[in-house]
Amino acid sequence: MRVKVGVAVVAALALTAAGLGACGGDDGKEPVGLAQVASTLGPGEGVLNLLTLPGVTETGQVDPRVDWVTPFQERTGCEVGLKVVKTPAEMADLMRDPDRRYDGVAAPPEVAGQLIAENQVVPVNTDLVDGYKKLEPRLRGLLKKDDKQYGVPYTWGVNLLMYDTRAVPPPDSWAALFDPAQARRYSGKLEMRDSPLAIAEAALYLKGKRRKLKIHDPYSLTRKQLAAAGRVLAEQRPHVGDYWERPADAVSAFAGGRAVLGQAGPYQVDVLNRASRPVQGAVPSEGMTGWMDSWMIGARVQHPNCMYQWLQWTASPDVQQQVAEWTGVAPANPQACSGDRLKPGFCAAYHVGDRDYIDKVMFAHAPTRACGGKSDENDCTDYAEWTKTWIESTKT
Incomplete structure (x- = not known):
């Protein structure tokens, strides 16, 4: 699998100075170094700094067989620097810190909404993300604001009533x-x-x-x-x-x-x-809630081309398969269940590609x-x- 890169020879995101502090969106101010939306994609910068929760991005340190970072580095030349935090609150605080420059963040819903509201992330040009249109349509619509897309779906799941039969x-x-x-x-x-x-x-x-x-x-x-x-x-x-x-x-x-x-x-x-x-999961009559994690581009991104290559990489069926198997969640790309990737039993249990089921989920924001x-x-x-x-x- 190769990551496809656009033909432009210049970097896509121009960094512009915008004041001296990271401010929320309510007062109209923007964080330092607010990036503009990408229109073209150039060569990778050789570095990529990411922020995640535990288990979301694996480098082979926990299990040598579980590693979707090293192959990415080998194919793109983008060396990944990974910061793993314990809680969503810590993640949000680091993204707000004007002295921190994370290119991307794997945000759960409670973080994603805050980052959008506070202008700590920038819209994604989905035309530059190969495979984006293969992702679940319902998931793609969860992070839209003012007709702009602020994230690329990564994984999702639902909350059920589990009981001992x-x-x-x-x-x-x-x-x-x-x-x-x-x-x-x-x-x-x-x-x-x-x-x-x-x-x-x-x-x-x-x-x-x-x-x-x-x-x-x-x-x-x-x-x-x-x-x-x-x-x-x-x-x-x-x-x-x-x-x-x-x-x-x-x-x-x-x-x-x-x-x-x-x-x-x-x-x-x-x-x-x-x-x-002997346990089962039940869908309550009032409805089931759910969640989606997504990759988002930081407002102070320094390596936009590597970040877009990462968005393409993590949306691909082969990587989605690895993520789903390792973390025990549903992949955002149903093609992870095609061919000889994920087992049919797994895909059925997690309702991958079942749009009638997904449409009934009340996703968290x-x-x-x-x-x-x-x-x-x-x-x-x-x-x-x-x-x-x-x-x-x-x-x-």
């Missing part, structure tokens, strides 16, 4: 986790994602339970709606055995019998099923105050308020 009847609603009477039945054996975005599932429960709250988008909540979701989580907390950060933690809890019901994804269901554990309200009473809450509510409801 020996202990729990098939659940059909988020009420199984959030209704106090139902949660009490399995007290101490509930598993919850440790993420402020998990508030959205509580909001979906309230959408059906308390219609007067008028919840429409579970990721766009007024202060009243967010407070109600916080109370649901606080009431649930005594019955939660663990709030998991790493997907493997949820697998261990169910495998060891410490959990019988909780939030999980196809990865945990698949791993436990292959180990002959960064909560923001700008949701169309005309008064303070109707304004939505932002991610900082969600984080505060999550901590107060589950940690204190």
